[in-house]
Amino acid sequence: MSNPQNYITEDTTIKGSITTASSLTIAGAIEGDVNAGGEITVLDDALVKGDISGPNVKILGKVEGRVNATGRLEISATGQVMGDISVRALHIEEGGTLQGECNMGGGKPVKPGASAPTPTPAPRPPVSNLPPPGGG
Numbered sequence: 001m002s003n004p005q006n007y008i009t010e011d012t013t014i015k016g017s018i019t020t021a022s023s024l025t026i027a028g029a030i031e032g033d034v035n036a037g038g039e040i041t042v043l044d045d046a047l048v049k050g051d052i053s054g055p056n057v058k059i060l061g062k063v064e065g066r067v068n069a070t071g072r073l074e075i076s077a078t079g080q081v082m083g084d085i086s087v088r089a090l091h092i093e094e095g096g097t098l099q100g101e102c103n104m105g106g107g108k109p110v111k112p113g114a115s116a117p118t119p120t121p122a123p124r125p126p127v128s129n130l131p132p133p134g135g136g
Contacts, residue, residue, distance in 0.1 A: 005038070010045060017050070024054075026061070033065075044078055051083075059096075066100075 005023045008014065012028035023038030026046045034040060036054040046061035053068040059079035066083045067073055073087040077095035084100040092098060 008046075010043075042079070 010027040017032040021037040033050040040054040041058045051066045056071040060076045062080040069087040072089040075092045075096035077093040080097040086103040
């Protein structure tokens with residue numbers, strides 16, 4: 001049996017979530033979450049406004065949402081991810097865009113509304129308005 005694949009054409013817009021056990025290639029637009037058991041590919045002019053979850057994800061178009069890849073996330077030179085990512089491996093070509101936080105190495109997936117703790121700044125030495133020693 002061949003490896004089944006689903007394809008969303010460039011003239012298609014889907015409003016709602018998609019779940020499939022196989023691979024998915026997106027050339028159109030999706031307003032909703034995408035979950036696949038196989039590889040997910042977002043082509044050059046495609047747009048996904050929602051979260052993406054799958055083993056391996058390739059972004060050549062634009063994603064406005066979180067990406068969880070249990071394997072590898074690839075962002076091409078034309079690819080844009082505007083959201084947090086959780087991946088085991090990451091490759092971003094020169095020109096590719098990632099605007100969000102990155103959790104790598106098989107950690108827990110990024111949860112909605114979750115953010116990293118704000119680091120506490122290191123104490124700074126006191127500032128003095130006195131002239132330097134020696135009358136300068």
